[in-house]
Amino acid sequence: xxxxxxxxxxxxxxxxxxxxxxxxxxxxxxxxxxxxxxxxxxxxxxxxxxxxxxxxxxxxx
Amino acid sequence: xxxxxxxxxxxxxxxxxxxxxxxxxxxxxxxxxxxxxxxxxxxxxxxxxxxxxxxxxxxxxxxxxxxxxxxxxxxxxxxxxxxxxxxxxxxxxxxxxxxxxxxxxxxxxxxxxxxxxxxxxxxxxxxxxxxxxxxxxxxxxxxxxxxxxxxxxxxxxxxxxxxxxxxxxxxxxxxxxxxxxxxxxxxxxxx
Numbered sequence: 507x508x509x510x511x512x513x514x515x516x517x518x519x520x521x522x523x524x525x526x527x528x529x530x531x532x533x534x535x536x537x538x539x540x541x542x543x544x545x546x547x548x549x550x551x552x553x554x555x556x557x558x559x560x561x562x563x564x565x566x567x
Numbered sequence: 568x569x570x571x572x573x574x575x576x577x578x579x580x581x582x583x584x585x586x587x588x589x590x591x592x593x594x595x596x597x598x599x600x601x602x603x604x605x606x607x608x609x610x611x612x613x614x615x616x617x618x619x620x621x622x623x624x625x626x627x628x629x630x631x632x633x634x635x636x637x638x639x640x641x642x643x644x645x646x647x648x649x650x651x652x653x654x655x656x657x658x659x660x661x662x663x664x665x666x667x668x669x670x671x672x673x674x675x676x677x678x679x680x681x682x683x684x685x686x687x688x689x690x691x692x693x694x695x696x697x698x699x700x701x702x703x704x705x706x707x708x709x710x711x712x713x714x715x716x717x718x719x720x721x722x723x724x725x726x727x728x729x730x731x732x733x734x735x736x737x738x739x740x741x742x743x744x745x746x747x748x749x750x751x752x753x754x755x756x757x758x
Contacts, residue, residue, distance in 0.1 A: 518657060523650045523735050527659060527707070533727025533756040535689060541682035541725070542689040549579045549686075552675065553633045 573698045575627075575691050580638065582691060583628045585616055591628060594637040599671045604713070607668035611640055615666075618642070624665050627695075629687055631673070638673045639687055642666040643695070646709055648755065650739050661707040661755065662696050688726055693758075700758045708758050711751035719752055728754035 510518075518524050575582040585591055595615075600608040615626040624644035631638050646663035649656055669676045669683055676683055696708045712722050722728040730752065731739060739753050 514655065517652060517655075521650075521652050521657070523731065523739070524652070524657065524659075526731060526735060527648065527755065530729050530755070530757060533729075535693075535727050538685040538689050538725050538727065541685035545682040545686040546577075546579070546690075548678075549675065553579055556633055 570702055571698075573694065575695060576632075577690050579632050580687075580691075581630050581632050583630060585619060585626055585628065587628075590635065591637075594628070594630070594635075597672055598637055598640070600668045601671050604668060607666055610642070610666050611668070615640075615642065618644075626666070627691075629691065631675070636673050637670050638676065638683060639669040640666070641668075641687070641692055643692075643699070645703070645705065648707060648709065648739060648753075659707065660703075660705045661709045662699055662705045662758065663709045663711070664692060664696075665711075667692070667710075684721075685725060696758050706758060707755045709753065709755045712754050714750050714752055719754070722754050726756075728756050730754055 583591065585595070595611055598608060598611055611626070615624075618624040619626060624642045626640060626642040628637055629639045629641070630636065642665040644663050644665050646661050647658035648661050649658050651657070667684070667688075673683075675681060693708070696705075699705065710722060710728060712719050712728075719730070723730065730736065736753060
């Protein structure tokens, strides 16, 4: 079990590595989300085309 | 509800564990990963199942919902961000994205439009990490990125990972890593 004394907690909060990590802002995912959207649209379109082909093949058999 | 349900499936991809389907072993055998990332291919083929059996990590296969091709895979494990404070060792709870690779043989990954890495990260990996963090308490998602400028840049600019200042990076230590993680760069982001 971990025991945190007040002294240790104070030291942790003053520690630079701790502060750097804790103060890191949430990730900026703007670019990733933009690319993910482009990919999602594209893959949906590809799948639609392929499903249509499969349907046509099934009908012609 | 203590833990809300989570569905990882998107309209176009399904996510499975290694042994969820009999076809998976065959798909894994056919997985290739160039770009100097042979370690990621070997991990999936030789180590992933052992790590699952031993409770060391969990590997997820992302499969094309229509063709059932293996598009990519990733592994998650719990981890600590350890650093030294005076004579004490302090740990922060985190989740490690231990492996993340796109299958070279997945034909769609070769197209110019392909942004499958970003898609899987945003639509599957982050929601899963968020979900796990609600169960176990983990504040960060970490990677040990191969020390390649382009890759580090990709993780930073595209996927939103941060690096510690150079002089602080050395203080984060002690991770047990597979050989191919040697010299890798620690990166992290808030979940």
